[in-house]
Amino acid sequence: MKYIDEYRSKTLAKNILNQINLISYQPVNLMEVCGTHTVSIFRNGLRKILPLHINLISGPGCPVCVTPVRYIDEIIAFSRKKEFIVTTFGDMLRVPGSTSSLEKEKAKGADIRMVYSPLDALKIAQNNPEKKIIFAGVGFETTIPTIASTILKADKEKIKNFFVLSMGKLIPPAMKSLLESKEIKINGFLCPGHVSTIIGSKPYQSIASQYHVPCVISGFEPVDILQSIYLLLQQLKNNQAEVIIQYSRAVKPEGNEIALSKMKEVFITVDSDWRGIGNIPQSGLEINDNFFRFNARALESDIEIEETLEFKNCRCGEVLKGIITPLQCPLFKKICTPENPLGACMVSSEGSCSAYYKYN
Amino acid sequence: MCLAIPGMVKKIFNDNTAEIEIGGIIKKASLDLAPQVSVGDYVLLHAGFVLEVIKEEKAREIFQAWKGNLD
Known part of the structure; x- marks a missing residue:
């Protein structure tokens, strides 16, 4: 399909990956905020081909997962x-x-x-x-x-x-909240492409300038994501923190x-x-x-709304904030599975736990 | 859930809706959020609405940007 197939080019992906290897040498934490990015990263095996010191952290960008x-x-x-x-x-x-x-x-x-x-x-x-x-x-x-x-x-x-x-x-207030909490070090954000189709690039400006964290608004195909990672690494190398629109075919600044x-x-x-x-x-x-x-x-x-009962052992909150990966949750794959989900992150196809279960 | 799919506008109707072809399948969509579309445009479709027209010249930029490295 047009605007999908060409962004899955292995030649282009390999080329960008080579450039990533040339400029990347320090450990970095890059957060993909959007659940659709998380799934694409897993489905296309991007974690496995990136240098080990590039740590991709899944963020809170799955609306179903964050619904209380x-x-x-x-x-x-x-x-x-x-x-x-x-x-x-x-x-x-x-x-x-x-x-x-x-x-x-x-x-x-x-x-x-x-x-x-x-x-x-x-x-x-x-x-x-x-x-x-x-x-x-x-x-x-x-x-x-x-x-x-x-x-x-x-x-x-x-x-x-x-x-x-x-x-x-x-989304932008949640990104600021993660940075304010200081529970996790985030060196750069892969910003959600389709959220940004609506809100543009301006709402991320204060994140980049106040917290000195570079932001790249990314498309969803593997070539998009690899190029966005490259653009983040390039900014980090040059000590820049700007908002760049990689997904410019679908996102206008306004x-x-x-x-x-x-x-x-x-x-x-x-x-x-x-x-x-x-x-x-x-x-x-x-x-x-x-x-x-x-x-x-x-x-x-x-209507009668029942008293709220939170499932205490569920660690979705830490997963959503990127503090732990699903693999570190003691319930993951043991009690909490896609057939019997205890946490919302296992329910949604875009939840981190679901993606780890399916692809990792 | 924020998935939006690219498709081509096939027909535009008077009620501000359009038929969009996505990989051979025709979907009806509202143009309330993006009324500026024309037949033949590629657009992003989400939850029954066209969100945006995909810009061809911008779509080519990525390939031009990396062309030197590909040669």
């Missing part, structure tokens, strides 16, 4: 009431809440429907006027504009039975201004809990007052 237990319990509570139909992206179905999951509730008869797009959830609302449709609004900046646009469409078409349980999250304006029209920025990490100031999005009628939390008096 309390949120899963909220959406499960909606699914337990007959007047609601819960709609969700497929990745959310198996994420464990305190005592259940959407998959388990579906098996018990709850009306839970997997959708490919928030627009599909809106169609379900139009086709089921007697029901209230709850869409599990999980995602980063890539997905949030699609949810905002769907709410604007629902507003325009005066659809009154469509609601979003927002759990949108923002981002997608239409998408950003729709996000701004519908959502406000709020403090937000990240599973395993804790509360990060101004890192989440909630529906603003102008669109409150689409906020599922306005309906919470109709």
Whole structure:
């Protein structure tokens, strides 16, 4: 396929790898923030071909993985009431809440429907006027504009039975939080390509300048990732910390201004809990007052949310922060498996634990 | 979850949607977030929406940048 196959060229990859070997001699920790990068790095065996002193650390960029237990319990509570139909992206179905999951509730008869797009959830609302449709609004900046646009469409078409349980999250505050915590040394960031298609390169400028950490916005194919690593190493060699767009075929410095304006029209920025990490100031999005009628939390008096129970031995939090690899979690592959996931990082196909299980 | 797939715009409809061909499969997508597309453009598709038009000249840059090393 065009714009995929050519970025899988072995000749080009080998060539970039040779250049990496020429300029890289010191140990470095490079964090790939995005779960889609993590999967691509594993699938293409990049860790195995890079010099050993280049340590790639998987970051918190899997929206399903960082969604807190309390949120899963909220959406499960909606699914337990007959007047609601819960709609969700497929990745959310198996994420464990305190005592259940959407998959388990579906098996018990709850009306839970997997959708490919928030627009599909809106169609379900139009086709089921007697029901209230709850869409599990999980995602980063890539997905949030699609949810905002769907709410604007629902507003325009005066659809009154469509609601979003927002759990949108923002990537740059999480990156700053990791640097502030000083729990792990990060020498450079591979920044998420499709989040950056929306937000552009500007939100990373303060990360590069304040913390003196170079950032490269990377595409997802092996040639993209290798070139981005080279661009990070080159900056480190020259003691630079700038934001470079490697994925320039899909990312403009200003981002997608239409998408950003729709996000701004519908959502406000709020403090937000990240599973395993804790509360990060101004890192989440909630529906603003102008669109409150689409906020599922306005309906919470109709449901009973169970008391939150965290699975204490799960070390997803440390995995998400890059402090440990999944291999260092005592549950990994023993009790926690893709068939029986205990932590969210094992559930999502883009979770670090899932990627380690499948490819390592 | 932030995966976006490149595809080619085949048809544009009056309701601000388009048919996108991805590896031989046709998907319908909203153009609400990227209304500036034309038939024949390659675009990134995510969750039923076109996110951005892929820029051909930028796509070639990587190959030009490494051309010297490849020769």
